[in-house]
Amino acid sequence: MTTLLSPEELEARLRDVGTRRYHSLHPFHKLLHNGELSFAQVQAWALNRYYYQAMIPVKDSAILARMEEPELRRVWRQRIVDHDGDHEGEGGIARWLVLTDSLGLHRHYVTSLDGLLPATKFAVDAYVHFVREKSLLEAIASSLTEMFSPGIIGERVAGMLKNYDFVSRDTLAYFDKRLTQAPRDADFALDYVKQHARTPEQQEQVIRALEFKCNVLWVQLDALYFAYVDPKMAYPGAFVPKEG
Amino acid sequence: MTTLLSPEELEARLRDVGTRRYHSLHPFHKLLHNGELSFAQVQAWALNRYYYQAMIPVKDSAILARMEEPELRRVWRQRIVDHDGDHEGEGGIARWLVLTDSLGLHRHYVTSLDGLLPATKFAVDAYVHFVREKSLLEAIASSLTEMFSPGIIGERVAGMLKNYDFVSRDTLAYFDKRLTQAPRDADFALDYVKQHARTPEQQEQVIRALEFKCNVLWVQLDALYFAYVDPKMAYPGAFVPKEG
Numbered sequence: 029m030t031t032l033l034s035p036e037e038l039e040a041r042l043r044d045v046g047t048r049r050y051h052s053l054h055p056f057h058k059l060l061h062n063g064e065l066s067f068a069q070v071q072a073w074a075l076n077r078y079y080y081q082a083m084i085p086v087k088d089s090a091i092l093a094r095m096e097e098p099e100l101r102r103v104w105r106q107r108i109v110d111h112d113g114d115h116e117g118e119g120g121i122a123r124w125l126v127l128t129d130s131l132g133l134h135r136h137y138v139t140s141l142d143g144l145l146p147a148t149k150f151a152v153d154a155y156v157h158f159v160r161e162k163s164l165l166e167a168i169a170s171s172l173t174e175m176f177s178p179g180i181i182g183e184r185v186a187g188m189l190k191n192y193d194f195v196s197r198d199t200l201a202y203f204d205k206r207l208t209q210a211p212r213d214a215d216f217a218l219d220y221v222k223q224h225a226r227t228p229e230q231q232e233q234v235i236r237a238l239e240f241k242c243n244v245l246w247v248q249l250d251a252l253y254f255a256y257v258d259p260k261m262a263y264p265g266a267f268v269p270k271e272g
Numbered sequence: 273m274t275t276l277l278s279p280e281e282l283e284a285r286l287r288d289v290g291t292r293r294y295h296s297l298h299p300f301h302k303l304l305h306n307g308e309l310s311f312a313q314v315q316a317w318a319l320n321r322y323y324y325q326a327m328i329p330v331k332d333s334a335i336l337a338r339m340e341e342p343e344l345r346r347v348w349r350q351r352i353v354d355h356d357g358d359h360e361g362e363g364g365i366a367r368w369l370v371l372t373d374s375l376g377l378h379r380h381y382v383t384s385l386d387g388l389l390p391a392t393k394f395a396v397d398a399y400v401h402f403v404r405e406k407s408l409l410e411a412i413a414s415s416l417t418e419m420f421s422p423g424i425i426g427e428r429v430a431g432m433l434k435n436y437d438f439v440s441r442d443t444l445a446y447f448d449k450r451l452t453q454a455p456r457d458a459d460f461a462l463d464y465v466k467q468h469a470r471t472p473e474q475q476e477q478v479i480r481a482l483e484f485k486c487n488v489l490w491v492q493l494d495a496l497y498f499a500y501v502d503p504k505m506a507y508p509g510a511f512v513p514k515e516g
Contacts, residue, residue, distance in 0.1 A: 048508065055505065146487035146488075146491050147491045147495070150391070150394040150397075150487075150488075151390075151391070151394050153394075153398055153401065154393075154394040154397055154398070243390035243507075244394075246507070247390050247391045247394060250391065250495070250505065250507070251391070251494070253498070253503075253505065254497070258502070258503045259502045259503065261299065261494065261497065263490070263494070264292065264293060
């Protein structure tokens, strides 16, 4: 890329990444939303995604630690509050554990990470390392998958409520909150990126950062599909579903 | 683990990790060694493993940078020499590129990493981050998969020469060198670990470090199997085999 894009052109390029690479396109999500997964496969999804949820505020703290301006930090710290809450039992991670509880997974087992697929750990950790090691601009750009999340959340909640009798609006409460949090966060990050990617090289970097983040999400679903759908090649030590 | 193991007991525990988790047990390797992969599937293996090879001296440099004693560094630096060689075209990485050349993969394509599976990148990068972030003892212990490599290399070279007319002893020369380098390196690392893991906690850490490294190798084969064997779910942008 050698020409400078206007902020609007850059936004269009970023949105295009989502239409090609966002994990809403992954076969595992189609199965999840269409009610084609078993209870045990949904357990495996919730168990593995717990690690992603748990590391989001670690990722955001790493970004916070790189921001030298109070006005930036004041905005970004809200993400950490959203995930950690103000008290025990509040916030996004706690809401995720309500879901894993409701799926019959022991809380200690979930938080121990004993049943986690190694590929989940590697993908999520890659995200944390990315925001520590790349430029602040790229770190912020990597959060931009949130631009696409209201669509997938709407589809997921409607599909899961319709198709699975083992979930309810209460146990999916995590996603309700994200419907307002994610667009607010995405708007801020998108404005930041459009303002601060001022050279063709920086614009290329932010597009790559968003592609990287799409990979982080996609690879987690590849690993779930591989271990629990087809060819069901389980990893030694990882969660083993007890079917029926 | 609450009791202190003798050095010999610790070694036995470490060898036991290999019998349960080393990637010689992975179905992808059985296919590779038994001649059951197509030319294009072998290409995908060599292409992805290039990234692992290329990052090994980065990993070893990170370990070197953490060693405060000249006598340790004098030994460890040989690993970097082995992979990088003394001149252009020498060393383990160059020998790996001889293999990818012989498989008809353009060198620029291989080294650009454009065709790499994201899961390969995440797994290999997890290894580099591990040796930077964990204790030096754990970093050294994570190299101990080399204890098991002569077995798999013997099996691989014999199997591939017998079953594939598109490989030769020359194009597999990388592995010949490793047959002498790996045991020398493993002996040193094993002695170090047996001497320096002096508490039950440290012994547990080195066993976990070796398990982690087995995961790094295993997940790379999971990703190859998923993308190129079954269910052949390719990643957008990754290498697409041109079958016969």
